[in-house]
Amino acid sequence: MIQLDFAAVLVDWPLLLRGAALTLALTAAATVLGLALGIACARARTHGPAAVRALAAGYVELIRNTPFIVQLFFIFFGLPSLGARLSSEAASVIAMTLNLGAYAAEIVRAGIEATPRGQLEAARSLAMTERQVFLRVVLPPSLGRVWPAMVSQIVIVMLGSAVCGQIATQELSYSTNLIMSRNFRSFEANFVAAALYLGMAVMLRQALGWAGRRWLFGRAARAGR
C-alpha cells in the first residue's frame, strides 16, 4: 500500500488556486464568446443565404469532427507560421470559443427549429421585422428549451480546457502537472485536481442555470409556456 501524503500537494495551494482561477476565467470568456458565435451560426444555418449556410455548416463539421487538442495546437503552433502569434491564454480562449461555438450552433439550431409555426405567424402578423421576430420571439424561448444541453456543453468545454496546459497555459491541470513533476505525488495531485474540477463543474452548472433564467430567456420562457 502506498503512503498517501496530501500535505505535499496542498502546500502548493497558491499554485492550485491560481490554476483554478485561470480555468474559470478561460471558461467565462469562452462561454460568452462561444455562445454569441453559436447563436450567430445557428441563425446563419437556419435563415442565411445558401452560401452562408454552407460556410456555417462547414465550420460546424470541421470543429465537431476534429480533436480539441489538434485545434489548440493548430492555433498555438500553426498560426505563428502564418504570421499570427498568440499568447498561450489567447490561443486557449480562441480554441475554446471555436469549439464551443460549433457545438452551441447545433444546440441552438435544434431549439430554433422547434419553434411552433403559430408563434412565427403571430409575430409576423404584428408587422415585426425578421430581426425582431428572431431576437424577441424565436431566440429566447429556443435558448430556454435547450439550456440544459447548453450548460452541459459548457461544462464539457471547461473540463476540456485541461489540455490547454499542453501549450503552457497555466490553468489547473498545468499546476497539477507542475506539482507532480516536483514531488512525484501523482495520485494525490490528480485526486486534488479532480476534486477541484468536480466542485467547479457543480458550481458552474448552478451559476449558468441561474444566469440563463436571469438574462437570456427568463421572461420569454415564462411568457412562451
Next chain:
Amino acid sequence: MSLQRRPFLTLALLATLGLLEPTAAFADSALDTIMAKKSIAIAIPTDFPPYGFVGTDMAPQGLDVDMARLIATKLGATVELVPVTSANRIPYLQTHKADLVISTLGKNPDREKVIDFTAAYSPFFQAVFAPKAMALKSPGDLAGKTIAVTRGAIEDMELTKIAPAGADIKRFEDNNATVSAFVSGQAQVIATGASVAGNMMARNPQLATEFKLLLKDSPNFIGVAKGDDKLRLKVNEIIASARASGEIDKLCIKWLGRPAGDLPN
C-alpha cells in the same frame, strides 16, 4: 539438483571451463584481436542525434560515429559500426559483440561495476539556447524573456534554480512541444539537452540558434570490457592526443556547436 549426484555434468562443466581457459588467455585484451584482424567493432547509437543517427542516405552519422572512425583510424583498423540502443549497449560490450561502446555513455557507480570507462571524449549537457542576435551572457539576462522547457526534465530543475524572478518559464509536456514552441516563435529562448538542441539546430538553420548558458554537464565516456586495461589505456592515449591536437574540439563544434571544454579523465 546437486553437482555431486551428477558426476557427468560436473565433468562436462570442468571440461568446458578447461577448454575455455586458453581461449580466454588468448583474448586477454581485445586490442590483440583488433590488431590481428585490423578491424574493430564499435557500438554506436542510431537514435540519438546529433551523437548518432541515420541520415537521409541511411548511413549512420554523428559525433559518436565520427569518434568511432577516428579511433579506428588511429589504431590502423577498419571500423565495424554496431548499432545499439540505450538499453543494450552495455550487454553488447559484456558479450564481446562490440570492442568499444561509443554511445553517449555517462559514468555512474552502477555501470562501473560491470564495465570500465576510458577518459571522457565529448560533453553532454543541458543548456540554454537562443538566436545569435540575442544578448544572453548570464542567468540575469533571462529576465523578461519567454523560455520554453520540458516540464520535470533535468533542465527544468536547473533552469528553475538559476532563472531570475522576471523570467517567463513556459513548461511543455515533452521535447517535441518544447521545440515546437521555440521554432514557431512562441518562446524566445529554449532550455534543453544537447541532443535535442543539436537536432533542432540542424533542421532549422534559419533560426541561427546558438549555445548561450550551460545548465548542467554530464560528459560521455567510452566503455570497454571490464578488466581490459590494455585496450582502455590505448584508447585513453588516442583520446588524449586527439584532445591535444584539437580533433575532438573540431568534432564538438561540428555536431554540438561548441568546443569540448574541460573533460574529466
